[in-house]
Amino acid sequence: MGWKKLFSRDKNPLSTKSVGFSYSTQEVLRDVSLNLKEGEMIAIIGKSGSGKSTFLKIIAGIISGKTKGKIKIFGKSKLFQKYQIGFVPQEISLIPDLSIEDNIRILGLNLGISEKKALEKANYLLKQLKxxxxxxxxxxxxxxxxxxxxxxxxxxxxxxxxLILDEPFVGLDFSNRRLLWHFLESMKAKGKSIILTSHLLTETQEHVDRIIILKNGKVFFNGDLEKLKTKLKTNFIFETRISRISKENLEKLKKFCVYKDIQILDEYEKYLMFGLNSENQRKLIENAFDKTKTKYEVIGFREPNLDEVFLRT
Incomplete structure (x- = not known):
């Protein structure tokens, strides 16, 4: 092995390679590889059970047994860099019978920080977070x-x-979510690298640099919204309300959409929302309505948000 290769270091704050994990016989994660850059904020999204929280807990060291693959922090083994990671779980992790101040003192000592420094740091952060x-x-x-x-x-x-956050926005109202986003963006501006999970997809899309979608325990997508729209062929949303349509004609419409690579993203009573790759596909749907003498009203034709594109995964 050459000297350059021997002493080369991965400059990314976080790198994972082929991470896998199983509960008993159930495979939860398989071959998950990603890099997190300095001062970058990324979101991991996916349907329930896709492995999002499990993956974050593996990175943070909460789950360690039966894991596969490699996790490196600034090019070194996670074992020697665990204090470089701050993990924010969904549930509060403090001693309930003690005051916040006493909790801070104990946590500081556990982290090798003096009581004075721990309280100074806590007071500064508490003020920022109101x-x-x-x-x-x-x-x-x-x-x-x-x-x-x-x-x-x-x-x-x-x-x-x-900083790793597992569903930090659950149960928060708009003002609290806004405060938290402002705080995370200020941390990012100071060079912190942030990885989080959230089900508030469209709101999250507006703040993060990159989206990673986990599907069946694997990385299905890694990039921004524009790249995802291209991958899933969903560049436009066409919303309609139909007056009436027979079950037979509705089935014909669905088969026609499959044939033309048009996705019906949402269907409820008289409401139909289509995901289109091109503007020309709108005309195809309107022609299909006309052919079956289906009366319809156009509600909207526009670009999709992340929630709507995600429906196609």
Whole structure:
């Protein structure tokens, strides 16, 4: 092996290669490989059971047994770089009978930080996240949104380079979600690398640099929305409301759409939403309606958001 190769270092804060994991006989993750760049924020999305949370817990070291593949932090084994990762779980992870201040003191000591430095760091973060008066309270006295923000404060006590958040927006109202996005963007601007999961797809799309879709435990897609629209041939949304259509003609329409590579993304009573690759396909659907003498109303023809494109995965 040459010297250059021997001393070469992966500069990415996080790299995973062929990560796999199984629960008993059920394979949850298979061959998941990705890179997270410095100052980058990415979202991992997927349907329930796709392995999103499991993957984040493996990176964070919460799950360690029976895992396959390699995980490197700045080119080194995760075992020697675990303090570079801050993990924000869905549930609060503090001692319920102690005040937030006492929890911070204990966590600081566990991380090798003096009580003074831990409290200084906590106070700074609490102020940014509008939790100034939380120190004297106990975890159970906080609202759901406050608990999420407190979890983030705890995860950043030792100033990790990588922040991992598992569904941080669950149960938050708009104002709290907005505050959290502002905070994450400020962390990103300071060079933090952020990886998160969320079911709020369109909102997430507006803030992250890249989207990774897990499907059946594998990476189905890695890129931005425009690239995903091209991959799934869903560049336009055509929404219609039909007055009436027989079951026979509806089945004919569905078969026609399959033949023309047009996706019916949503169907409810008289509402039909089509995913189109090109504007010309709109005319094909209108002609199909006319052929079967189906009366319809056009609700909209526009570009899709991430929620709508995701329906095609």
């Amino acid at each position: 939790l100034d008066e939380a120190l004297t309270k106990k975890p159970e006295q906080l609202s759901g949104g406050q608990k999420v923000r407190l979890n983030i404060v705890v995860s950043l006590l030792n100033d990790p380079k990588i």
